[in-house]
Amino acid sequence: MSDEIILHQYELSPFSEKVRVVMGIKGLSWRAVEQPIIMPKPDLVCLTGGYRKIPVLQIGADIYCDSQMIIRELDRRFPETPLPDGDLPGGTGLGYPLGFWTDREVFQAAVAIVFGGVGDQVDDSFKKDREAMMGRPFDTDQMKQAVPLMIEQMRAHMSMVETQLSDGRLFIGGDKPGIADASAYYNIWFIRMTNPAGGAVFDSFTHLPAWEARVKDIGWGTHAKMTPDEAIAVAKAGTSKTKEQADPGEPNGLKPGMAVQVMADDYGRDPIAGTLVMSSATEIAIRRQDERLGEVVVHFPRAGFWVLPG
Ligand SMILES: N[C@@H](CCC(=O)N[C@@H](CS)C(=O)NCC(=O)O)C(=O)O
Incomplete structure (x- = not known):
């Protein structure tokens, strides 16, 4: 096959x-x-x-x-x-530019929240590998100090998703899930999987948690x-x-x-x-x-x- x-x-x-x-x-x-x-x-x-x-x-x-x-x-x-937000005919195409926001800005905040929280459990080989990949020190102490700042950033970014959802729509673009949902969801998933305490920032919203549960329910296909x-x-x-x-x-x-x-x-x-x-x-x-x-x-x-x- x-x-x-x-x-x-x-x-x-x-x-x-x-x-x-x-x-x-x-x-x-x-x-x-x-x-x-x-x-x-x-x-x-x-x-x-x-x-x-x-x-x-x-x-x-x-x-x-x-x-x-x-x-x-x-x-x-x-x-x-x-x-619905892909670039096939009929799609809005907006899922891709939105991905740049989640994959760069929001992801970097998520990385600091995750490794600032669990950095002590990360072994040296992982740190060395990420230093070589990023071309800068993987400083978990610095990330730990940055956690409060990055939680603020995460809340600010996720409030933009909350605004989208505040008219009662099921997904970011409307009734159907798309790239925007997968993109806005995965950083939340990453934090909840690796540093559950960091997930409290998402629970303070009105619409976001129910949307998150809907995206989770979509599953991964087979x-x-x-x-x-x-x-x-x-x-x-x-x-x-x-x-x-x-x-x-x-x-x-x-x-x-x-x-x-x-x-x-x-x-x-x-x-x-x-x-x-x-x-x-x-x-x-x-x-x-x-x-x-x-x-x-x-x-x-x-x-x-x-x-x-x-
Ligand atoms: N722009 C890339 C980013 C991919 C990325 O950063 N992936 C992480 C894992 S989720 C990674 O490769 N980290 C280094 C590694 O796993 O070796 C994409 O959208 O796929």
């Missing part, structure tokens, strides 16, 4: 939770491959070419990095359950485990379905066949080298070879990623 949806993830990963909720909204059936929470991740980077963050989606020999790219691809492949070796065998047996496509609006003259490097613009900025297959305003896909699995095509979003000469 080479078209199976395979999500490389780990249980406590907040960005995986965002994608799992989208799987639930779309009623999808998928396989979960557990990956390590720190480097090395040999069974992940052989697929991605160096991208180390979680989650990563795999369908056959096509590999999709970053939750923005993953959600867009799931919506494209399964249009019968379109996301999923079963898969081993990393099985996933690698799927990539090896598969052939990418991505077609070459030039973008006439490409601002810097990128064309299929060019050698490029793609990297995240925030943290975990390891460059991934390959040959351009297709590009558009929202996506770039590059072909690369790996000795363990042969040829794969790796897809990244354009917003939040840089493309440099290879």
Whole structure:
């Protein structure tokens, strides 16, 4: 079954939770491959070419990095359950810009609340790994001091969601759940799972807790485990379905066949080298070879990623 949806993830990963909720909204059936929470991740980077963050989606020999790219691809492949705020025809498209708010601003507040609360239980290998990924010290004492400030920030951000919900609507965009709900929910979930005391800030709202319970009830669709070796065998047996496509609006003259490097613009900025297959305003896909699995095509979003000469 080479078209199976395979999500490389780990249980406590907040960005995986965002994608799992989208799987639930779309009623999808998928396989979960557990990956390590720190480097090395040999069974992940052989697929991605160096991208180390979680989650990563795999369908056959096509590999999709970053939750923005993953959600867009799931919506494209399964249009019968379109996301109301996705970018398929009829969608508002607002789920993606809203994701930048939750994935950057709100996530950084959540990280401080989580690790400021439970930082004493975090071992040195985790701290060293995150320092290397972020390019700055992982200072749990500083995070502990910042918790009151970050709780204030969290309350301020979540009050914006509360305002949306205050007319009695079920979900952020109306009657149906979408990317906005998965995005606004996963930081709350992360705090409640790892530092339950930090969750008190959410309980002070009138509408937010009932909305949170509704999003939780959506579930994750249907999923079963898969081993990393099985996933690698799927990539090896598969052939990418991505077609070459030039973008006439490409601002810097990128064309299929060019050698490029793609990297995240925030943290975990390891460059991934390959040959351009297709590009558009929202996506770039590059072909690369790996000795363990042969040829794969790796897809990244354009917003939040840089493309440099290879
Ligand atoms: N922009 C990325 C962010 C992904 C991210 O930061 N993921 C976290 C885990 S939830 C991560 O990879 N942390 C480092 C690691 O797990 O190695 C996305 O939307 O997928």
